[in-house]
Amino acid sequence: MAQVADPEVLKRIIEGQVKRCKEELTKAKHYALTGDVEAVRRRLERLVSVVKSSRNLPPDVLNEIKQEMRKVEVDGLKKAIDVHLDKAADCARTDDVQGRQNALKPVREHLGRAVALGAGDDFKVVTEKKIEIIMQTDSSKAVAKKGQASERLAQVKSPDFEVAHPTERRRYKRFRSPTLLVTVAGKTYSATVWSIGGGALPGWEGADSGRFEAKFKAEGSDMAFADSIEIVRMEGSAACIKFIDATHSTLKLVQALSTQGKAPKE
Secondary structure, three states: OOOOOOOHHHHHHHHHHHHHHHHHHHHHHHHHHHOOOOHHHHHHHHHHHHHHOOOOHHHHHHHHHHHHHHHHHHHHHHHHHHHHHHHHHHHHHHHHHHHHHHHHHHHHEEEEHHHOOOOOOHHHHHHHHHHHHHHHOHHHHHOOOOOOOHHHHHHOHHHHHOOOOOOOOOOOOOEEOOEHHHEEEEEEEOOOOOOEEEEOOOOOOOOOOOEEEEEEOOOOHHHHHHHHEEEEEEEEEEEEEEEOOOHHHHHHHHHHHHHOOOOOOO
């Protein structure tokens, strides 16, 4: 006759197995924060081995672990993409063509994997746009000659667009008109006070921290732009955000509106 396991013993065994799985997930999450894709994969492979050797895990626990594994890998890939994009941009600004290509190669490789795992089409579109911008960047657009002001930097800090408010320690002028419509995860928020650097999204329904892909436009305008945003802090139900790549998103929006004679107003 087969021996029936003691329920309490079985419970402790399962708890121990779940604990081991969570420990491996925690380690994988740590490496994901730095974009160390290889380290993340090694930890996830170890986690798979732990799961395979744990024959008593309930189905709901297994599903939760699988979902967490997918999320950790996507987070690691996204971070790695950001790191390599920064390297590629730095190389582009110094006319290091080979360095730029070397940095963009893993971006393209990671992007395919990230999208396959569920990173989303928005993330793909934004990343491809950043690659396009980097490919068009060189020292003539990014680095000033010795003794001369950088044209790109001067444009970014143009007093018409980005003068700090005299009573606030902010870099950019705050606009109150038009309203900035920011769409994140399918929900559109109306930022009535915003700047090239960021703004506040009232009635925020997302997480209290982290980065998100966003699309935005000025109310009454058809021109839409995309960028990543980061939650800086929460003020009640409003999320205070900053734009990650403002010179290629919100600055272009302000410049386009100004060209049309619809410059944002304080």
